[in-house]
Amino acid sequence: MFILCERHRGGAVMADKFLVIDGSSLIHRAFFALPPLTTRQGIHTGAVYGLCNMLLKLLDEVKPRYMAVAFDKSRKTFRSKLYAEYKAQRKPTPSELSEQFPLAMKVLECMGIRTLELDDYEADDIIGTFAVQAPPEVDVIIVTGDRDELQLIDKRTKVFYTKRGISDIQVFDEAEFAANYEGLQPKQLIELKGLMGDTSDNIPGVPGVGPKTAMKLIKEYGNVETVLENIEKVSGKSLKTKLTDNKESALLSKQLATICTEAPVDTAVQTYELQPIKEEARTLMQDLEFRNMYERFAVVLGGAQDSFDLFGEAVEQEGLQQIAVNTPQLAEELFAALGKAKQPVTVHAQVAGQLPELYFSSAEILADNKIYLLDAQSGCWDKFDSWLSDAGSKKITIDSKELYKCCLCRKVKVQGIVDDVALAGYVADPGHSSYSLEDLSRRNLPGVLATPCENLLQLASKLRSLLAEQQQLKLYEEFELPLAPVLAQMEFAGITPDKELLLQLNEDMGHRIAKLEALAQEQAGEEFNLKSPKQLGVILFERLQLPVIKKTKTGYSTDAKVLEALEGKHPLIATILEHRKLAKLQSTYLEGLQPLINPKTGRIHTHFQQTVTVTGRLSSTDPNLQNIPARTEESRQIRRIFVPGAGYDLLMSCDYSQVELRILACIAQDELLLEAFRHGQDIHARTAAEVFGVPLDEVTPQMRSRAKAVNFGIVYGISDFGLAKQLDVGRKEAAGYIASYFERYTGVKKYMEDIVAEAREQGYVSTLMGRRRYLPEIRSSNFNLRSFAERTAINTPIQGTAADIMKKAMIAVQRELDKAQCKSRILLQVHDELVLEVTEDEKEQVAQLVRTAMEGAASLDIPLLADVNCGRDWAETK
DNA sequence: TTAGTCACG
DNA sequence: ACGTACGTGACTAAT
Numbered sequence: 001m002f003i004l005c006e007r008h009r010g011g012a013v014m015a016d017k018f019l020v021i022d023g024s025s026l027i028h029r030a031f032f033a034l035p036p037l038t039t040r041q042g043i044h045t046g047a048v049y050g051l052c053n054m055l056l057k058l059l060d061e062v063k064p065r066y067m068a069v070a071f072d073k074s075r076k077t078f079r080s081k082l083y084a085e086y087k088a089q090r091k092p093t094p095s096e097l098s099e100q101f102p103l104a105m106k107v108l109e110c111m112g113i114r115t116l117e118l119d120d121y122e123a124d125d126i127i128g129t130f131a132v133q134a135p136p137e138v139d140v141i142i143v144t145g146d147r148d149e150l151q152l153i154d155k156r157t158k159v160f161y162t163k164r165g166i167s168d169i170q171v172f173d174e175a176e177f178a179a180n181y182e183g184l185q186p187k188q189l190i191e192l193k194g195l196m197g198d199t200s201d202n203i204p205g206v207p208g209v210g211p212k213t214a215m216k217l218i219k220e221y222g223n224v225e226t227v228l229e230n231i232e233k234v235s236g237k238s239l240k241t242k243l244t245d246n247k248e249s250a251l252l253s254k255q256l257a258t259i260c261t262e263a264p265v266d267t268a269v270q271t272y273e274l275q276p277i278k279e280e281a282r283t284l285m286q287d288l289e290f291r292n293m294y295e296r297f298a299v300v301l302g303g304a305q306d307s308f309d310l311f312g313e314a315v316e317q318e319g320l321q322q323i324a325v326n327t328p329q330l331a332e333e334l335f336a337a338l339g340k341a342k343q344p345v346t347v348h349a350q351v352a353g354q355l356p357e358l359y360f361s362s363a364e365i366l367a368d369n370k371i372y373l374l375d376a377q378s379g380c381w382d383k384f385d386s387w388l389s390d391a392g393s394k395k396i397t398i399d400s401k402e403l404y405k406c407c408l409c410r411k412v413k414v415q416g417i418v419d420d421v422a423l424a425g426y427v428a429d430p431g432h433s434s435y436s437l438e439d440l441s442r443r444n445l446p447g448v449l450a451t452p453c454e455n456l457l458q459l460a461s462k463l464r465s466l467l468a469e470q471q472q473l474k475l476y477e478e479f480e481l482p483l484a485p486v487l488a489q490m491e492f493a494g495i496t497p498d499k500e501l502l503l504q505l506n507e508d509m510g511h512r513i514a515k516l517e518a519l520a521q522e523q524a525g526e527e528f529n530l531k532s533p534k535q536l537g538v539i540l541f542e543r544l545q546l547p548v549i550k551k552t553k554t555g556y557s558t559d560a561k562v563l564e565a566l567e568g569k570h571p572l573i574a575t576i577l578e579h580r581k582l583a584k585l586q587s588t589y590l591e592g593l594q595p596l597i598n599p600k601t602g603r604i605h606t607h608f609q610q611t612v613t614v615t616g617r618l619s620s621t622d623p624n625l626q627n628i629p630a631r632t633e634e635s636r637q638i639r640r641i642f643v644p645g646a647g648y649d650l651l652m653s654c655d656y657s658q659v660e661l662r663i664l665a666c667i668a669q670d671e672l673l674l675e676a677f678r679h680g681q682d683i684h685a686r687t688a689a690e691v692f693g694v695p696l697d698e699v700t701p702q703m704r705s706r707a708k709a710v711n712f713g714i715v716y717g718i719s720d721f722g723l724a725k726q727l728d729v730g731r732k733e734a735a736g737y738i739a740s741y742f743e744r745y746t747g748v749k750k751y752m753e754d755i756v757a758e759a760r761e762q763g764y765v766s767t768l769m770g771r772r773r774y775l776p777e778i779r780s781s782n783f784n785l786r787s788f789a790e791r792t793a794i795n796t797p798i799q800g801t802a803a804d805i806m807k808k809a810m811i812a813v814q815r816e817l818d819k820a821q822c823k824s825r826i827l828l829q830v831h832d833e834l835v836l837e838v839t840e841d842e843k844e845q846v847a848q849l850v851r852t853a854m855e856g857a858a859s860l861d862i863p864l865l866a867d868v869n870c871g872r873d874w875a876e877t878k
Numbered sequence: 879t880t881a882g883t884c885a886c887g
Numbered sequence: 888a889c890g891t892a893c894g895t896g897a898c899t900a901a902t
Contacts, residue, residue: 533881533882533883534882552881552882553881553882554881554882557882557883558882558883559882559883559884560883560884580883580884581884584883584884584885585885588884588885589885617887624885624886626885626886626887627884627885627886627887628885628886629885629886630885630886630887631885631886635885660887799887802887830886830887831886831887832887833887
């Protein structure tokens with residue numbers, strides 16, 4: 001979402017960062033530190049691969065606005081230095097190393113990152129020039145494996161120095177430098193070098209003066225010149241002689257060690273601004289066999305990503321003209337073409353860098369061998385807003401949510417999207433892992449690989465007829481298609497975190513974890529990584545000889561169940577359990593959420609995936625806001641982080657009460673279950689009464705909790721083993737519960753048998769709304785596979801129907817909010833819960849509206865119930 | 879990249 | 888006589 005990713009400009013909160021990389025020293029480091037990776041053609045790529053990985057990390061962490069990579073042009077001294085290392089380490093030859101430089105430069109340039117080299121200058125000098133001449137409002141960060149460059153540190157210039165290898169970075173600013181160099185100024189580094197010299201750089205210095213003496217002298221006199229003026233005051237006769245005899249050498253050495261800050265390079269910082277990655281980089285990465293590298297860069301730099309492959313390729317292959325709409329004439333031309341289109345127009349939205357782009361095509365436009373590209377910077381976009389929001393102008397797309405979002409940035413509500421082929425493909429068969437244009441075309445248009453526009457048009461018509469055949473058109477048109485704009489609104493809105501609280505909780509958690517770590521080391525009697533199940537296994541089961549309860553494929557199991565069983569046998573166990581819990585909370589929720597707070601909006605914009613799950617549920621990623629802790633009081637504190645944003649007063653949580661069991665009752669037509677719900681009974685207590693054969697008012701809390709587990713188990717496709725494990729009772733006892741359950745709930749029992757038989761016959765199961773899931777393995781002769789498919793057959797109609805109902809509810813809630821022109825809005829969906837942001841004055845109205853919409857989303861034989869709660873944070877809404 | 883672990887409904 | 892609850896995503900270590 002470009003508008004949200006846009007950098008702060010003017011009145012910036014943070015200064016722009018200029019990342020200046022010493023390509024030579026890093027390649028050198030990487031070359032010797034990393035495994036000698038080669039391609040099939042025998043090209044050494046290890047060092048460049050390492051450099052790329054490092055850049056990715058830097059881009060991600062530093063988020064620079066500008067970047068340049070400097071290389072040494074004259075590499076003679078460099079080479080001789082390398083040869084010694086080569087002899088010592090038996091690594092690839094220096095000539096192979098020198099080949100790394102042009103390769104690295106090629107890769108960087110291909111990605112759109114500027115590289116620099118200059119005759120008669122070293123990388124140092126180029127870097128020094130940037131450090132001094134970059135505009136004062138820019139922060140400069142130098143990344144290097146060369147300690148000399150520490151002399152460039154000043155208020156706005158930091159050095160990331162790579163210690164051994166390239167992954168271990170030490171950050172030097174003025175304070176860190178002082179701490180490492182006994183209080184010297186960074187600029188005094190050259191004075192040190194002037195006296196002690198540097199053999200690897202052929203700087204002679206004063207023979208016989210090493211780091212210790214040099215440091216002492218410079219600390220006392222400040223610079224080489226003053227030292228030389230005061231030779232007679234220096235203690236030690238031989239030192240006096242050495243200094244006297246090497247005055248010239250000392251002064252020359254100082255000069256040699258001084259990095260030039262006036263190299264003739266282009267210092268106009270704008271020309272180093274990072275750009276979205278160029279498409280050519282993809283091919284080069286493939287040639288070099290760098291897996292995922294292009295995509296990883298595309299993520300940090302921006303640029304076309306996967307689902308658009310086909311567009312890019314087709315444009316080239318077919319010799320189509322891609323027309324960037326950036327003049328009023330071209331805008332007029334496109335506008336006319338859109339007006340003339342008899343068939344729907346295909347629109348593809350994507351975010352390149354920070355800007356949304358729309359690609360337009362249609363059968364007619366294609367006949368002219370054209371594709372139009374419109375971006376937000378062109379100044380022509382306004383003209384198309386009305387077309388985009390005109391319901392009569394039919395549009396076909398893939399990923400309509402992205403299109404909605406791109407236009408929401410401009411406050412335009414897109415209408416007239418008649419097809420989203422990804423959603424169509426997903427409804428037709430939700431079992432695939434990808435619904436990209438390429439994969440959809442491969443699966444549904446065998447042998448036809450045309451232009452993206454043609455593929456979209458063909459896919460839309462083909463999938464439509466398939467859906468009609470499968471009686472899924474309604475599901476597609478009335479559930480999935482209209483849900484997309486609702487999700488777009490939710491993602492666009494995002495949810496506000498209380499950043500202060502987040503940092504506070506993180507700090508507290510950090511202290512608690514540190515204490516536990518120390519305690520664990522003490523209790524174990526040795527140091528080990530608590531986060532490593534493997535190391536922990538060795539400690540527990542070999543050193544401490546604790547009984548092995550469970551094994552995994554690779555060794556001992558150390559999961560919470562196992563640890564709980566061992567609790568009490570050794571004090572370490574309790575420490576580990578506590579540490580695990582806290583470390584999880586910290587890394588996933590406290591640390592993990594921070595980078596996902598959008599700097600522009602200050603909010604967290606999750607992504608709701610509409611084509612991921614096999615059951616029809618949504619999923620949430622980057623971050624996953626559907627698994628924020630809730631189950632224990634302590635972990636629920638994390639939910640306090642989520643608060644109403646500016647202009648809102650409360651969060652409102654609306655959740656369905658027992659949807660899945662209600663749905664089970666209806667699908668199974670089980671009289672007992674239906675009756676329980678009709679009478680509004682506590683469903684788990686009622687189940688307990690039935691299973692344990694006692695009157696409702698004699699059900700104990702333990703009986704109720706067991707019955708609750710039975711109810712869950714039923715929905716999952718119960719087994720005595722699973723239930724026994726869950727309840728921590730014997731298998732026979734669990735089997736007994738199940739038997740008595742089925743004795744009472746005969747409708748449920750029959751449903752389970754029938755649905756498995758139906759799945760076997762048809763090859764799929766369906767939800768009440770006709771959503772299908774194919775289960776080919778239900779006919780497998782492999783017991784495991786078949787059993788799994790059978791449990792799935794039982795669960796999917798229940799989970800899937802619940803998902804369908806929630807989708808319908810969301811569409812209704814959004815419609816009603818819009819109709820009533822409410823400011824309040826939906827932010828999150830957590831399977832059976834909606835979270836909204838509301839204003840105090842709309843509170844009652846919205847509560848009423850949401851409850852009505854949710855409870856009316858389906859008419860079953862029994863009523864649906866939704867509970868509504870408000871609070872000043874998410875934890876309070878329970 | 880995979881396996882283990884654990885957060886949610 | 889098989890070996891097991893359904894559906895997700897993120898983080899970490901180790902390959």
